[in-house]
Amino acid sequence: MYLLGYDIGSSSVKASLVNTETGVCAASAFYPKEEMPIKAVHSGWAEQDPEIWWQNLKLATKEVLSESGAKANDIKAIGISYQMHGLVLVDKDQKVLRPSIIWCDSRAVTIGEKAFNDIGSTHCLEHLLNSPGNFTASKLKWVKDNEPDLFDKIYKIMLPGDFIAMKLSGVINTTISGLSEGMFWDIKNNKLAEFLLNHYGISRDLIPDIVPTFSEQSKVTTTAAGELGLSSETIISYRAGDQPNNALSLNVLNPGEIAATAGTSGVVYGVSDQIKYDPQSRVNTFVHVNQTDKQTRLGVLLCINGTGILNSWLKKNVVPFGTSYDEMNQMASEIPVGSDGLVVLPFGNGAERMLGNKNMGAVIAGTSFNTHHRGHLLRASQEGIVFSFKYGMDIMQQTGITPAVIRAGNANMFLSSVFRNTLATVTGATIELYDTDGSVGAAKGAGVGAGIYKSFGEAFNSLKKLRVIEPSKSEDEACKASYGVWKEILMKNI
Numbered sequence: 001m002y003l004l005g006y007d008i009g010s011s012s013v014k015a016s017l018v019n020t021e022t023g024v025c026a027a028s029a030f031y032p033k034e035e036m037p038i039k040a041v042h043s044g045w046a047e048q049d050p051e052i053w054w055q056n057l058k059l060a061t062k063e064v065l066s067e068s069g070a071k072a073n074d075i076k077a078i079g080i081s082y083q084m085h086g087l088v089l090v091d092k093d094q095k096v097l098r099p100s101i102i103w104c105d106s107r108a109v110t111i112g113e114k115a116f117n118d119i120g121s122t123h124c125l126e127h128l129l130n131s132p133g134n135f136t137a138s139k140l141k142w143v144k145d146n147e148p149d150l151f152d153k154i155y156k157i158m159l160p161g162d163f164i165a166m167k168l169s170g171v172i173n174t175t176i177s178g179l180s181e182g183m184f185w186d187i188k189n190n191k192l193a194e195f196l197l198n199h200y201g202i203s204r205d206l207i208p209d210i211v212p213t214f215s216e217q218s219k220v221t222t223t224a225a226g227e228l229g230l231s232s233e234t235i236i237s238y239r240a241g242d243q244p245n246n247a248l249s250l251n252v253l254n255p256g257e258i259a260a261t262a263g264t265s266g267v268v269y270g271v272s273d274q275i276k277y278d279p280q281s282r283v284n285t286f287v288h289v290n291q292t293d294k295q296t297r298l299g300v301l302l303c304i305n306g307t308g309i310l311n312s313w314l315k316k317n318v319v320p321f322g323t324s325y326d327e328m329n330q331m332a333s334e335i336p337v338g339s340d341g342l343v344v345l346p347f348g349n350g351a352e353r354m355l356g357n358k359n360m361g362a363v364i365a366g367t368s369f370n371t372h373h374r375g376h377l378l379r380a381s382q383e384g385i386v387f388s389f390k391y392g393m394d395i396m397q398q399t400g401i402t403p404a405v406i407r408a409g410n411a412n413m414f415l416s417s418v419f420r421n422t423l424a425t426v427t428g429a430t431i432e433l434y435d436t437d438g439s440v441g442a443a444k445g446a447g448v449g450a451g452i453y454k455s456f457g458e459a460f461n462s463l464k465k466l467r468v469i470e471p472s473k474s475e476d477e478a479c480k481a482s483y484g485v486w487k488e489i490l491m492k493n494i
Contacts, residue, residue, distance in 0.1 A: 002026065002068070002075045003452070004061075004234075005443030007242065008053050008082040008160050010102055011035040011264050015060035016439035017068050017075070020452050023462030025440050026070070029063035031056040035312065039099065044106040044350055044359055047099035050088050050163050057164065061228045072231040077238075078168065078220070079446030081438040082161030084181050084241035087139045092155040094166060098147070101139045102160075104265070104305050106351035106359050108138035111145075112183075113357070119199055121279075127188045129277040129285040129298070132196060134351060136182030141200040157206050161239040168228075169218035169236055174208040180287040181241050187275070187287065187298075213289050214238055214449035237449030242438055243269045244289045244299055249441025250407040250434055251460040253290050253297070258403040258429075262413030265349070266307030266385060268393055270300045270401035282354040282395050289445070290456070300401050302392040303353060306346035306362060307385050308412055313348070314381060318374060328378055329416040335379040337422070337475050338482040341366045342376045343489050344384035354392045355494050365489050379418055386422040387486040393427060403429045409437050410466050424469045425479045431469040 001020040006013065012035065016028040036056065039047045064070075085103040090096055101107070112133040116124050124131055132138050136159065144151045158166065159182060162174045179185040179192070184207060186193040197204055211217045217236045225232040240248065247259040247269050255273040260266075273296045277285050288297040311325065319328055347355065348362030364377070393403065406423075410433040413419045424431045444459045453459040472479075 001452070002070050003077050003079065003443040003447045004075050005079045005439040005441065005446060006057060006081065006164065007438035007442060008057070008080065008164055009242065009264065010038060010048065010083050010104070013053055013056040013060050014437070014439040015057065015064045016437070016443055017064050017070055018440055018443040018447070020076070020447060023444070023459070027064040027068035028439060029060045029067065031059040038102070046102050046105040046350060048102055050096050050100050050160065053160065053164065054167050058227055061230070065229050072225070072229060073233070075230060075234050076452065077446040077450035078234060078236045079238035079442035079444070079449070080161045080164050080236065081240060081242050081245035081442040082159060082164065084159070084243060085136050086160040087136050088158040088160060088163040089143065089154050090156055090158065090166070091153050094170070094172070097150055097153055098143070100160065104350040105139065106134055106357070108142045109134045109351050109357045111141050112138040115196065115199055119195065123195070125277050125279065127186045127195070128183055128193060129187055129275065130183065131281040132183050133281055133353065134357060137184055137196055137200060137202070140202060144201065154206055156208050158208060159241070161241070162208060165218060165236050165239060168220050168224050170221045171218040172208045173211045173217060175213045175239060176210060177213050177240055177244055177287045177289055177291070179207070179210070185287065213240060214445065216450065235450060238442065238445035240289045240445065243267050243301055244286070245438050245441050245445065246409070247271065247299065248289050248445055249409065249436045249438055251456065251463055252407055253456055258401070258406050260406050260408045262385070262419065263308045264312070265309070266304040266389060266413070268302040268389060268396065268403070268406070270396060270403065272298050272300055272400060274400055276399045278395060278399055280356065282356065283392065283399060284353065285399070300396060300399050302396055304346070304385070304388045304392060305349035305352055306388070309349045310346045310362065310381050310385065311413065314378060318377060325415070329418065331375040332379040332382055332416065332418045335375045337478040339376045339380035339383060340371050341368070342372050342380040343486050344377070344380045345490055345493060346381065346384045346388055354395060358494055360493055363489070363493055382413070382416060382418045383422055383482060384486065385413065386419060386426060387483050389423060390426050390483055391487065391490070403427065405429060406431045408433055410435060411437055420469050421472055421475070422479055425471045425475050426483050428471050430471070432465055433467040433469070435464040435466050
C-alpha cells in the first residue's frame with residue numbers, strides 16, 4: 001500500500017508516494033521544472049492562478065505513478081501540504097473568481113493594522129495571538145473594499161490546500177489549524193473569530209465546514225480519479241500549512257522542539273504548550289497540527305520572505321547562465337566569513353512581519369569595486385539570510401522559544417555549507433538534517449489520518465538523520481562580529 005503526499009508551494013508542486021510498511025519514499029516528482037510565475041500587478045502584490053497548481057499537481061502525480069509502478073487501488077490516502085496565508089475565492093459552481101492573493105502579497109498591511117487599532121490590541125492578541133496583520137482575513141477585506149462586485153459572487157473562501165482538496169473531491173472544507181493561520185479562529189474561545197469577521201463585514205457563511213486535521217475529510221471524485229490515474233476510493237485524510245506540515249515531517253510535535261526551512265521563504269517554527277504571543281506580532285502563533293481539546297499545541301512561527309528567492313534572483317541575474325546552485329554554493333564557500341565587509345539585507349520579497357510589516361526592499365552595503373566580486377555577493381547574501389534568521393530567533397525567545405537543536409530537511413539553502421555552518425555558529429544551536437520533505441510528511445500525515453498508522457511514533461519511526469552540524473568554535477568570533485555589522489546596517493534602514 002502507498003500514501004500520496006502533495007506539497008503545494010509557490011515555486012512548484014511536489015508529489016511523493018510513501019510505502020506504508022517501510023515508511024520509505026517510493027517515488028517523488030515536482031512540476032514545473034522551473035519555478036511557477038508569481039504575478040505582481042503592483043509593487044507589493046503577489047498572485048498566482050490556483051488552476052496552475054492543479055495542472056502541475058496532475059503532471060507530478062503522473063510522474064510518480066509511472067516511476068513507482070503503483071496501481072490506483074494501491075494508494076489508500078492523500079495528504080496535502082500547502083503554502084500558507086493564500087486566499088482562494090470560488091463561486092457556487094466551484095469556479096475560481098480571481099487569482100489567489102498569496103502569502104508574500106502585502107497589499108492588506110494597512111487593513112490589518114487599522115483593525116488591530118480599532119478592535120484593540122489587547123483583544124486581538126488575547127484571542128488571535130496576533131494582529132490581524134497581512135493575513136488571509138485582511139486580504140479578504142481588501143477584496144470586499146476594492147472588488148465589491150466580485151466579492152458578492154463568493155460562495156466560499158479557501159486556503160490553497162482547501163482548494164486542492166476541493167479539486168480532488170468536489171467537497172469544500174477546512175481545518176482549525178488552517179483557520180488560525182488566516183486569523184479566522186479565536187484561539188482563546190476555540191471558535192470562529194466572529195469579532196473580526198463582524199468588524200470586516202464578512203459573513204461566516206463564506207467559511208467552509210471544519211474537519212479535523214487528521215481524519216477522513218473527503219474522497220477523490222470519479223472525475224478527478226480519471227484525470228490523475230487514482231481510485232475514487234482514495235480518501236483525503238490530512239492537510240496543513242507548509243510550516244506546520246514541515247514540523248510534522250520532522251516529528252516536531254512537542255513543546256520546545258524546533259523545525260526550520262529555507263526555501264523561497266525562510267521559517268523557524270517552534271512548538272509550545274503555552275498561550276503566549278509577541279506584542280508586536282513580529283513572530284506569529286498558530287494552532288499546530290496535533291492540538292486537541294485536551295492538549296495545547298501551538299506553533300510559534302518566524303517567517304522571513306526574502307530567503308531562497310534571493311538566491312533564485314542571484315541565479316537568474318548575477319551568475320552566468322546555466323550555473324547551478326551547487327556551483328553558487330561552492331563560489332560562496334571560497335570567500336571568508338564576513339564577505340570582506342560586503343553586507344546584504346535580504347528583504348526584497350514584500351512586507352516582513354518581523355520588521356513590523358515594513359516593505360523595505362533588499363539592501364547591498366559596503367561594496368568595494370576593488371575588492372568584491374560575484375563570490376562575495378553570493379556569500380554575503382547567504383550570510384544576510386542567516387543573520388535575518390538570527391534576528392528573528394532573538395524575538396522568538398521572548399515567547400519562550402529558545403532553540404538548542406534545529407531540525408530541518410536536507411534541502412534548499414541547507415544544502416549550502418556556508419548557510420548551515422553560519423546558522424549553527426551564530427545561533428549556537430546544533431542543526432540536524434533529515435531525509436524528508438513536505439510531500440513525504442504530508443503522505444505520512446495522511447497515514448495517521450486514515451488510521452493506517454496508530455501513532456505519530458509509528459508514522460515517523462523510519463525518519464533518517466543524515467547530518468549533524470555543530471557551531472564552529474573557530475568561526476564563532478568572526479560570525480558574531482559580522483552579525484553585529486549586519487544588524488547595525490539593518491537598524492539604519494528600518
